[in-house]
Amino acid sequence: MAAVTETLDTVQSVTQSGYKWGFETTIEMDFAPKGLNEDIIRLISSRKEEPEWMLEWRLKAYAAWLKMEEPQWARVDHPPIDYQDLHYYAAPKKKAGPKSLEEVDPELLKMFEKLGIPLKERALLAGVDPDTVENTQIAVDAVFDSVSVATTFQATLRKSGVIFCPISEAIREHPDLVKQYIGSVVPVADNFFAALNSAVFTDGSFVYIPKGVRCPMELSTYFRINARNTGQFERTLIIAEAGSQVSYLEGCTAPQRDENQLHAAVVELVAMDDARIKYSTVQNWYPGDANGKGGIYNFVTKRGACRGDRSKISWTQVETGSAITWKYPSCVLLGEDSVGEFYSVAVTNNHQQADTGTKMIHVGKGSRSTIISKGISAGHSNNTYRGLVRMLPSATNARNFTQCDSLLIGDQCGAHTVPYIESRNPTAKVEHEATTSKIADDQLFYCRQRGLSEEDAVGLIVNGFCKDVLKELPMEFAVEAQKLLAVSLEGSVG
Amino acid sequence: MLEIKGLTASIGDKPILNGVDLTVPPGEVHAIMGPNGAGKSTLGYVLSGREDYTVTGGTVTFNGIDLLDMEPEQRAAAGLFLAFQAPVELPGVNNANFLRTALNAIRRAHGESELDAVQFLKLARAESKRLHMPDDMLKRNVNVGFSGGEKKRNEVLQMAILRPKLAILDETDSGLDIDALKIVADGVNALRGPEFSALVITHHQRLLDYLVPHRVHVLANGRILRSGGPELAKELEKSGYAGMIAEAA
Ligand SMILES: Nc1ncnc2c1ncn2[C@@H]1O[C@H](COP(=O)(O)OP(=O)(O)OP(=O)(O)O)[C@@H](O)[C@H]1O
Ligand SMILES: [Mg+2]
Numbered sequence: 067m068a069a070v071t072e073t074l075d076t077v078q079s080v081t082q083s084g085y086k087w088g089f090e091t092t093i094e095m096d097f098a099p100k101g102l103n104e105d106i107i108r109l110i111s112s113r114k115e116e117p118e119w120m121l122e123w124r125l126k127a128y129a130a131w132l133k134m135e136e137p138q139w140a141r142v143d144h145p146p147i148d149y150q151d152l153h154y155y156a157a158p159k160k161k162a163g164p165k166s167l168e169e170v171d172p173e174l175l176k177m178f179e180k181l182g183i184p185l186k187e188r189a190l191l192a193g194v195d196p197d198t199v200e201n202t203q204i205a206v207d208a209v210f211d212s213v214s215v216a217t218t219f220q221a222t223l224r225k226s227g228v229i230f231c232p233i234s235e236a237i238r239e240h241p242d243l244v245k246q247y248i249g250s251v252v253p254v255a256d257n258f259f260a261a262l263n264s265a266v267f268t269d270g271s272f273v274y275i276p277k278g279v280r281c282p283m284e285l286s287t288y289f290r291i292n293a294r295n296t297g298q299f300e301r302t303l304i305i306a307e308a309g310s311q312v313s314y315l316e317g318c319t320a321p322q323r324d325e326n327q328l329h330a331a332v333v334e335l336v337a338m339d340d341a342r343i344k345y346s347t348v349q350n351w352y353p354g355d356a357n358g359k360g361g362i363y364n365f366v367t368k369r370g371a372c373r374g375d376r377s378k379i380s381w382t383q384v385e386t387g388s389a390i391t392w393k394y395p396s397c398v399l400l401g402e403d404s405v406g407e408f409y410s411v412a413v414t415n416n417h418q419q420a421d422t423g424t425k426m427i428h429v430g431k432g433s434r435s436t437i438i439s440k441g442i443s444a445g446h447s448n449n450t451y452r453g454l455v456r457m458l459p460s461a462t463n464a465r466n467f468t469q470c471d472s473l474l475i476g477d478q479c480g481a482h483t484v485p486y487i488e489s490r491n492p493t494a495k496v497e498h499e500a501t502t503s504k505i506a507d508d509q510l511f512y513c514r515q516r517g518l519s520e521e522d523a524v525g526l527i528v529n530g531f532c533k534d535v536l537k538e539l540p541m542e543f544a545v546e547a548q549k550l551l552a553v554s555l556e557g558s559v560g
Numbered sequence: 561m562l563e564i565k566g567l568t569a570s571i572g573d574k575p576i577l578n579g580v581d582l583t584v585p586p587g588e589v590h591a592i593m594g595p596n597g598a599g600k601s602t603l604g605y606v607l608s609g610r611e612d613y614t615v616t617g618g619t620v621t622f623n624g625i626d627l628l629d630m631e632p633e634q635r636a637a638a639g640l641f642l643a644f645q646a647p648v649e650l651p652g653v654n655n656a657n658f659l660r661t662a663l664n665a666i667r668r669a670h671g672e673s674e675l676d677a678v679q680f681l682k683l684a685r686a687e688s689k690r691l692h693m694p695d696d697m698l699k700r701n702v703n704v705g706f707s708g709g710e711k712k713r714n715e716v717l718q719m720a721i722l723r724p725k726l727a728i729l730d731e732t733d734s735g736l737d738i739d740a741l742k743i744v745a746d747g748v749n750a751l752r753g754p755e756f757s758a759l760v761i762t763h764h765q766r767l768l769d770y771l772v773p774h775r776v777h778v779l780a781n782g783r784i785l786r787s788g789g790p791e792l793a794k795e796l797e798k799s800g801y802a803g804m805i806a807e808a809a
Contacts, residue, residue: 506648507612511648512648513658514633515632515644516641516718517636517662517669518633518665520633522661527653529652530701532652
């Protein structure tokens with residue numbers, strides 16, 4: 067019997083033990099009653115102490131959502147979601163948005179610690195050059211179910227004019243900025259899940275980088291779904307003014323549960339002239355067990371607008387979790403010579419389903435985009451790359467390069483590549499390359515002959531396969547992502 | 561000491577090894593010659609535990625332990641190394657990283673401390689220099705885009721770094737220029753010692769000039785047909801296998 071099949075069989079007998087973030091935190095919660103209607107939206111808005119215009123915006127989105135239907139075009143399959151059987155608001159009891167870390171529930175601090183998320187701002191050591199230290203520091207916004215529980219380094223960031231805070235706080239404190247940009251990249255009625263999010267979003271991060279400022283540290287948001295039967299609808303908005311730069315990373319996990327949970331986020335990015343936004347995601351929501359029970363339904367709309375000339379937006383994602391991933395981080399390249407990038411590793415194992423990719427909409431002259439997608443399928447999973455490259459008539463001399471590679475482990479899984487290319491400008495160039503490969507028995511045997519365990523061998527081969535994407539991640543996270551890849555494939559091969 | 565007794569093996573239901581008896585005492589280098597399709601590579605694979613082959617009978621012990629009972633990586637940790645007739649490509653996997661992972665896995669199995677990247681590179685550079693190999697071999701992806709000869713040299717480099725107790729070289733000399741041939745011989749000769757044995761599968765007497773074997777065995781139709789001293793290789797070079805096989809039949 068071939069090595070891979072044999073190990074696949076062995077592993078099927080052991081249930082999935084790989085997910086190490088599946089613990090539950092016991093904490094007293096404040097829930098909204100189950101179901102979705104205008105009153106629930108009013109409740110969310112009032113809990114967040116929102117201004118009237120925000121509530122109206124939400125209600126408009128809700129009205130639009132009522133008329134929409136769940137998209138059917140993705141290669142994912144799930145029983146119907148009962149949108150009335152969910153809580154749309156769940157927050158740890160205590161006032162939302164504590165003023166300082168001291169006010170944060172110690173249970174929560176403990177949980178984030180367990181997840182390896184530093185919520186304590188380490189004091190600078192005496193005699194150390196603060197500039198060099200800052201570069202190794204990461205500001206974290208921690209979102210627990212429907213609320214942000216802590217945001218670190220806010221004061222340090224303020225000094226350079228950077229705003230990094232929960233979006234609920236931004237709506238209260240910086241209403242003009244929020245009003246100007248929210249929904250400007252992903253309109254409320256953009257799609258079914260975006261409309262739902264616009265109606266009921268609860269928290270998420272807000273980032274504003276002023277003109278010419280290079281954000282002095284990595285920004286990161288950590289999302290944790292904890293409560294049962296609760297949807298998480300976060301909303302993130304990042305604005306980079308002319309000549310500014312920021313690198314932002316988000317991570318996410320959820321407890322191991324038998325029922326599916328819904329996560330529908332919206333992320334909007336705006337880059338003005340010469341601004342650069344690097345947005346990295348390590349998505350590790352609970353994927354369900356080896357038989358496909360439980361796991362997060364991850365329906366996410368992420369889009370960046372390169373509004374300014376020579377602006378650049380770069381998406382890097384490592385998607386290992388979720389039962390279903392439906393996600394297409396995109397760039398609208400409006401500015402002249404603006405640049406869009408999409409680097410993706412999507413791993414599916416057991417019964418996971420991923421339909422992910424990107425859209426690059428070229429409007430500006432000389433705009434360029436690069437798409438590197440690495441899909442890895444194992445077990446009984448299905449992994450689809452779906453990507454659109456559109457060259458509008460105005461996109462003179464625009465360029466796109468797409469490289470789309472799939473790696474199969476075992477013979478029960480599927481990999482699919484669905485590229486859409488539309489060019490309405492004869493000077494625009496679009497290149498698309500695609501490959502599909504398998505981890506061959508002879509590769510595994512070669513590694514094992516040299517002394518590597520089968521698992522280490524798969525880890526090496528998979529990391530080799532993903533190298534072009536992993537090198538785009540911020541250093542600190544690249545190592546973590548490599549380990550995560552190995553863990554999520556644990557059981558697929560040994 | 562490697563002891564093979566009455567070893568039979570098949571692929572699917574096709575028997576390939578039909579009762580191999582062979583003993584390689586510690587400290588000795590033995591050559592295996594034989595016609596194409598005789599089962600030489602199969603013997604190497606079966607000894608190292610490739611799963612496509614089914615062992616249907618016989619025993620193999622290495623320093624007293626039952627090899628056939630072990631996983632391939634356990635055999636590697638026990639000191640067995642196979643230089644592949646056709647080395648495998650690992651796209652995206654850096655050669656140095658691959659070798660360090662392998663060496664550390666073996667060291668772990670022996671309860672030894674692992675080498676960090678710096679310590680390993682020092683060792684690997686020294687070995688590649690000794691074998692007159694360009695440094696960039698370590699930086700490239702395992703066997704990807706290597707010429708036929710470079711792949712064989714890379715096998716020798718891996719052997720030099722992993723320092724096995726039993727090396728099986730499967731036609732590592734095929735497709736090599738004269739200088740590289742010496743490198744292969746040097747690679748094996750450098751490891752020679754009272755604890756090291758080697759099985760060198762080859763079609764060419766030439767390699768055996770540099771790497772004088774203690775014994776030469778002829779494998780045909782899945783069994784050892786004849787064994788002798790180094791002069792047997794010279795004889796085969798002149799007369800070929802046909803007469804010998806006819807005689808045995
Ligand atoms: N996967 C396989 N399926 C079917 N037959 C196989 C397979 N592998 C090897 N064989 C057969 O087993 C026999 C022995 O092959 P092996 O590779 O061991 O020969 P060899 O002595 O190494 O030959 P060479 O000198 O050409 O390298 C051959 O007849 C070969 O065709
Ligand atoms: Mg052979």
